[in-house]
Amino acid sequence: MDLADIGVTGLAVMGRNLARNLARNGYAVAVHNRTASRTDDLVNEFGGEGTFIPAHEVAAFVASLKRPRRAIIMVKAGAGTDAVIEELAEHMEPGDMIVDGGNAHFADTRRREAALRERGIHFVGTGISGGEEGALNGPSIMPGGSVESWEALGPILQDISAKVDGVPCAVHVGPDGAGHFVKMVHNGIEYSDMQLIAESYDLLRQALGATPAELAEVFREWNKGELESYLIEITAQVLDQVDEATGKPFVDVVVDQAEQKGTGRWTVQSALDLGVPVTGIAEAVFARALSGHPEQRAAARSLEGPSLSGVGGRELIEDVRQALLASKIVAYAQGFDQIAAASKEYGWDVDPGAMATIWRGGCIIRARFLNRIRAAYDADPDLATLLAAPEFASVVNAAQDAWRRVVTTAVRIGVPTPGFSSALAYYDGLRRDRLPAALVQGLRDYFGAHTYHRVDREGAFHTDWSGDRKERATGS
């Protein structure tokens, strides 16, 4: 019997499209799903696209793979993933590879990788972005795991990934959970991008009284310049859409409560542990949470806002474009800081420029802008913050007046712009010569004898606040 080059188990929308992508690229693909009818449906519908080797049992699925075996799991992340891993591992042998392409939490991936390593099996937690369309036609792929597994899997993953300027959007991110971590931060940045786009739309609509269709035109214009990206492009399409049933703009018939599957929340939770301020992502997660409390929103409807409206002229459009660009740079700078912090914490040695490269195509945050991030890290791999890279510093410096006008306008007319406002506060905080953290340190020393450091001398100090108020050195 001919053996398969690679297998996919879990044939819902993502797995089925990934299997088809592999087959279309000339790989013989073993396919399996818990509910056998999905496997049969795939072969019946798309068998002509390439070589599929269907199996109804896990043992047969594993037996149909060439050695060392390579099996991709595409099931709903969580307990099911553990169950599927265990079933596969039972039939595998040392040197074989299990790839988890689901959206697992990176800590689960670290646990699973360590457990399978003990049994000699390579476990490759892999971020896959791009939704069902990406899975079929070329996603952005972020694999973790061992170097040996990358050697065996890399060429296949690069073949099926998106390509930008001939460069595949798949690269080895680093060991164990590095791939899923980077995918998680990617999703966090996606949250932030979408929040900033939503704030741009909301502010322009409220301030100018513009219609969704008019704003679609604004986004289409923006997509011709520095902001060119998939999300800006589809924003124009969504704003242009008219509801067939009512004739109203589509955006006006959709319930205004944003949902979330959890990767944004995970990003913020991890950032809190690592001590990295990812304010852009956090505000996006919290804005979705606020939208999802209709009872509180109803109760708050009696609270008053300013009487002003319609305060902006057409020049506000260009101001908002610049605020969007500057805030987006902040969100990416914070996301890359988080990746750098995790890379250090877990010993992953992630190349940030390579991450910008593989996000250029296939994924939801794909954008022209990512080329500049790649260039910034090429010029200085030890960049302290993306904001300070010359190409970004010049953009935010040029945008900052407009950014302040946008936040001021939003505050004056009572339109919430937590993304723009917090990004500007982060920018102002980072660039300050002296921060009020000095006063915080003084307060901490006052009530808790937590000590402080001085600007002019080495060592730690405590002032005897309840006694003679004299300062004493307390060590280092």
Ligand code: NBP
């Ligand atoms: P779902 O997340 O909807 O999962 C459905 C699949 O999981 C089916 O094949 C189902 O088998 C299988 N499954 C479940 Br549920 N529990 C199982 C168990 N205990 N044992 C074996 N199989 C089990 O599918 P999806 O939307 O295709 O996503 C697959 C993965 O890819 C997820 O982790 C998702 O987070 C990730 N992802 C999705 C997207 C996207 O845009 N949808 C993008 C990127 C990543 P059954 O047919 O027998 O019920």
